[in-house]
Amino acid sequence: MANSNLPRRIIKETQRLLSEPAPGISASPSEDNMRYFNVMILGPTQSPYEGGVFKLELFLPEEYPMAAPKVRFLTKIYHPNIDKLGRICLDILKDKWSPALQIRTVLLSIQALLSAPNPDDPLSDNIAKHWKTNEAEAVETAKEWTRLYASGA
Amino acid sequence: MDSEDDMHDANDLESLDDDFYSGETAMGSDDGDAGYDFVDNESDDSEDITSHRQQQNYTILSEVDIRQHQEEDINRVSIVLSISRSAACILLRHYNWSVSKVHDEWFADEENVRKAVGLLENPVEMQNARELSCGICFENYPHNNMSTAACGHHFCGSCWRGYIGTSISDGPGCLMLRCPDPSCSAAVGQDMINILATDEDKEKYSRYLLRSYIEDNRKTKWCPAPGCDFAVEFVMGSGNYDVCCNCSYNFCWNCTEEAHRPVDCGTVAKWILKNSAESENMNWILANSKPCPKCKRPIEKNQGCMHITCTPPCKYEFCWLCLGAWSEHGERTGGFYACNRYESAKQEGAYDESERRREMAKNSLERYTHYYERWATNQSSRQKALADLHSMQTEKLEKLSDRQSQPESQLKFIIEAWLQIVECRRVLKWTYAYGYYLPEHEHAKRQFFEYLQGEAESGLERLHQCAEKELQVYLDAETPMKDFNDFRTKLAGLTSVTRNYFENLVRALETGLKDVGSSNSQATCSKTSSSKCLGGKSKIGKIKAGGTTSRSGGPSRSLDESNLWSCDQCTYVNPRSTNTCQMCEHRRCTT
Numbered sequence A: 001m002a003n004s005n006l007p008r009r010i011i012k013e014t015q016r017l018l019s020e021p022a023p024g025i026s027a028s029p030s031e032d033n034m035r036y037f038n039v040m041i042l043g044p045t046q047s048p049y050e051g052g053v054f055k056l057e058l059f060l061p062e063e064y065p066m067a068a069p070k071v072r073f074l075t076k077i078y079h080p081n082i083d084k085l086g087r088i089c090l091d092i093l094k095d096k097w098s099p100a101l102q103i104r105t106v107l108l109s110i111q112a113l114l115s116a117p118n119p120d121d122p123l124s125d126n127i128a129k130h131w132k133t134n135e136a137e138a139v140e141t142a143k144e145w146t147r148l149y150a151s152g153a
Numbered sequence B: 001m002d003s004e005d006d007m008h009d010a011n012d013l014e015s016l017d018d019d020f021y022s023g024e025t026a027m028g029s030d031d032g033d034a035g036y037d038f039v040d041n042e043s044d045d046s047e048d049i050t051s052h053r054q055q056q057n058y059t060i061l062s063e064v065d066i067r068q069h070q071e072e073d074i075n076r077v078s079i080v081l082s083i084s085r086s087a088a089c090i091l092l093r094h095y096n097w098s099v100s101k102v103h104d105e106w107f108a109d110e111e112n113v114r115k116a117v118g119l120l121e122n123p124v125e126m127q128n129a130r131e132l133s134c135g136i137c138f139e140n141y142p143h144n145n146m147s148t149a150a151c152g153h154h155f156c157g158s159c160w161r162g163y164i165g166t167s168i169s170d171g172p173g174c175l176m177l178r179c180p181d182p183s184c185s186a187a188v189g190q191d192m193i194n195i196l197a198t199d200e201d202k203e204k205y206s207r208y209l210l211r212s213y214i215e216d217n218r219k220t221k222w223c224p225a226p227g228c229d230f231a232v233e234f235v236m237g238s239g240n241y242d243v244c245c246n247c248s249y250n251f252c253w254n255c256t257e258e259a260h261r262p263v264d265c266g267t268v269a270k271w272i273l274k275n276s277a278e279s280e281n282m283n284w285i286l287a288n289s290k291p292c293p294k295c296k297r298p299i300e301k302n303q304g305c306m307h308i309t310c311t312p313p314c315k316y317e318f319c320w321l322c323l324g325a326w327s328e329h330g331e332r333t334g335g336f337y338a339c340n341r342y343e344s345a346k347q348e349g350a351y352d353e354s355e356r357r358r359e360m361a362k363n364s365l366e367r368y369t370h371y372y373e374r375w376a377t378n379q380s381s382r383q384k385a386l387a388d389l390h391s392m393q394t395e396k397l398e399k400l401s402d403r404q405s406q407p408e409s410q411l412k413f414i415i416e417a418w419l420q421i422v423e424c425r426r427v428l429k430w431t432y433a434y435g436y437y438l439p440e441h442e443h444a445k446r447q448f449f450e451y452l453q454g455e456a457e458s459g460l461e462r463l464h465q466c467a468e469k470e471l472q473v474y475l476d477a478e479t480p481m482k483d484f485n486d487f488r489t490k491l492a493g494l495t496s497v498t499r500n501y502f503e504n505l506v507r508a509l510e511t512g513l514k515d516v517g518s519s520n521s522q523a524t525c526s527k528t529s530s531s532k533c534l535g536g537k538s539k540i541g542k543i544k545a546g547g548t549t550s551r552s553g554g555p556s557r558s559l560d561e562s563n564l565w566s567c568d569q570c571t572y573v574n575p576r577s578t579n580t581c582q583m584c585e586h587r588r589c590t591t
Ligand SMILES: [Zn+2]
Pocket: B149, B151, B152, B153, B179, B180, B181, B184, B185, B186
């Protein structure tokens, strides 16, 4: 089975994620693959995503922790650093990855990204342009999408 | 071409002739035709000056040299700043291996420099904790089984190995490795790599370090020849960028294209771009066979020279470039060499080919094609000449040495000749890019340029002919010693004359032919110092094999067997039919 030889580090991280979850974040491994996590992040208060529940998937590649986890939004979201496939533009998922980072720190960073969109380093050009030219209107759209796609259920 | 190597070769040749003539004094003095420019060795110091100047221009570095230079720089910084060698190495890499820049920055603001590169001033030491948790694998280990950079963030050996290995496989960024802790910027240097990494990774790291020393340094570059491991350190500020690597590849230090004097880097870039844009149209040109103009059978050019003889029974002799009859080419018609002169298609329309070309002359593609074809032809002739040179060095010289009972050391003049042919092909090739960009409306310049180019072509053909076809006789059979000695004199002479001519040509083109109209002689014979016709028989001296023109020495003598005479002032070889040098208008000396 795929979970034999799971590194101690992953087991420890998983245990801790389950026993002491970070506020507004839940992550649980899939039953048949301990490297695949179902993640939920609550939209931070005072952000356009407040009230939303966002589903993500997180996968720990073979090289983890020397290589970063792969994370993707499954819930549609209107955000300048997230594209329509749910891919996330976040430095620690790319060149700023360090093996001393963890699943928890990654998810906290993503939560922080929802509070502070960065249209200067966009993944989605259209949304970023919208954000820069008319932030109020872009925020309205983000709220609208949160209502439409992230309302819980 | 004034490179150190050439100089050595020229000197070798001179000493060779020394030996040769000391044993065979009678030869040459008897034979009025054999003489060339005999000069006293003592009077010939100009070359040493040239070679000295060239020598200071650049240095070729082997891997051993590079490592040694790098070690020296690291040691210097380490001693002056009182820091570890590993820290010195990190600093040098950060400042692109400039020792003076490291010193300047460090003494201006040490704290800031330390921060920028991640060198902590006071290493943190963990207090007496017995067991620590590794921040990567989360396992607990005894304190002394773990390692840390100067910051005190401990990780276990296996995690360090993985961390370093991942970074090294990501590329040269590993030279700027920091502590794995994301909030920490402490540098991880070669000392730690050497303790913690696998042997394979240590080796890779050390290669990246070596490469960085060349690639991140403004003063050094790798030789661009495929498979060559030499690097070149260049001293800025001299105008000439030509570099000759120890692998014998000549390239331009500035743009790293193949050496391209007399054309400048900008023109080369334009020309290369143009070629790639036009390359689809040009494919047909690259086909290396053409129909014989007489019998129409396809002829493949298998010798470097433009003089083609069709296979029997036709045996028609023609020029590869213009497909014109060879009888209308060459020295017999007074150095007239039509095929490089595009404009000359305007002449009589003597053959169909030139008719056709004249009609198409207005077409710019046709114009480009003209230059490109000749550029490419010279390029492949050069490749061919390189191959010939190689086969000469590897087999033919030995055979010749057998046939003519001469030690191989006495046959270096043949290698000299082939080296010169290779170099001439290179120059000639670039004159076609030069010609393409020479403005159409500058008629006087164009005319003079084409004239010079034509002379260069025919001079080179003469040398090529001699080194290729005339040599064949001596390869095929044993011949009288005197014949071979005459051949030696002729080929060495042609080599020397051709070298001079091409050097003058390069200089004239580089100065933009600016003396055109008034005194061509100044443009092309600028290196000439005062020369007088000294009467009387020349003394037996050494054949002057090297580059510069004759300064003392005998009168110009006729190279009788080919109806030529060498100009006393510029050394250009002129046909007997004229008494005025075609190059510099100096009158033939007839004493
Ligand atoms: Zn650290």
